[in-house]
Amino acid sequence: MTWWHAFVLAIVEGLTEFLPVSSTGHMIIASSLMGISKLEYTKMFTVNIQFGAILSVLVLYWKRFFQSFAFYKKLLIACIPALLIGFLLSSIIDQMLESVLTVAISLVVGGVILLFVDDWFKNDPTHSTPSTKQAFIIGLAQCIAMIPGVSRSAASIIGGLAQGISRKASAEFSFFLAIPTMLAAASYKFITDFLHLDIKDDLLKFNRPKIEAALSQLTVEDLKVLLFGNAVAFVVAMLAIKFFIGFLTKYGFKVFGYYRIIVGVLILVLLAMGVKLEVV
Incomplete structure (x- = not known):
């Protein structure tokens, strides 16, 4: 992987991780078109740069992380479903991740759903803080994103809207x-896929x-590229988050729905043409 490859993938990750468009689908197209999707290092790199995206949230909302214990309690409760299901169904999830066709179909289906979300939640609620129960339900909704091509942010935001939380607060x-x-x-x-370590026996x-x-x-050199x-x-993630909050509040989900459909159809067309696409 060259520095240029790293630059392109990092931009794709930063732009798509927090938008309801599925970063997986975009990583497939970007890495495959650049001819680096089969590399072991590529898989590790695409996982590792998520830490940079995570850091952007901490920096943008650092004041929110000095709130009461209730804030952390809700986050913990909300992430429990994903941790449990991810652990129990890890082999099934890994099998689904091997299917580019699954990613493409999920992108299209998810895009169609986003076309109607604004109509389902026409009156944007004013509730700005989820309760403990609502946080848990949002966490359950997030688990749908374990199907590759289903956006984690879209699933959790819609889960929040369904609980009467405003668009901005849900995002x-x-x-x-x-x-x-x-x-x-x-x-x-x-740890497990790149370093090939067993958490229990090795760590x-x-x-x-x-x-x-x-x-x-x-x-x-690898460490330099990772950094x-x-x-x-x-x-890029910081810029994407700032853009998304304003755009979502003003315009809703429909544009992202059309975009997902276009990307999903593009992948299906490439597959039909015999282009070899690899999930990274």
Whole structure:
């Protein structure tokens, strides 16, 4: 992977991670068109740069993270469903992630749903803080995004709207919920899929020789590219979040619905033409 590849993927990650358009679909197109989708390092890189996106939320909303204990309690409760389902159904989820066709269909179906969300929730509620029960239901809605191509942010935001939370508040809670959810998922994938370490036998028991051997796979150049990618994803994600909040409040979801349909159809057309697309 070159620095240019890292730059493009980081921009794609930063732009799409918090928008209701599915970062997975965009990563498939970008990495496949650049011819780097089969590389082991590419898979690790696309997981790792999520940390830069996570950091953007912490920086933008840092004041919110000095709130009462109730704020963290709601986040914890909301992320529990994803952690449990992700752990129990990890093999099934991994199998689905191998299917580019599943991603394309999910993009189109999700896009069609977004076309009608604004009509379903015409009167934007004024509730700005989810209750503990509402947070849990939003967390359940987020689990739908374990189907590749279903946007995590779209699922959780719609889950918030269905609970009577305003668009702005639903989007912001979705951003907050991304921190523990993405942090856990990205860390797990990095440790198990790239470093090939067993969390119980290697990490918890601190198998030092195996841990050191795994980490030795990363060269100084690799680390530089990773830091660069995270920095780019961080800046782009900050801009995307600021844009999304204003756009969503004023215009709603319909534009994102049309966009998802276009991307999904594009992937289907490429598959029909025999273009080999790989899930990263």
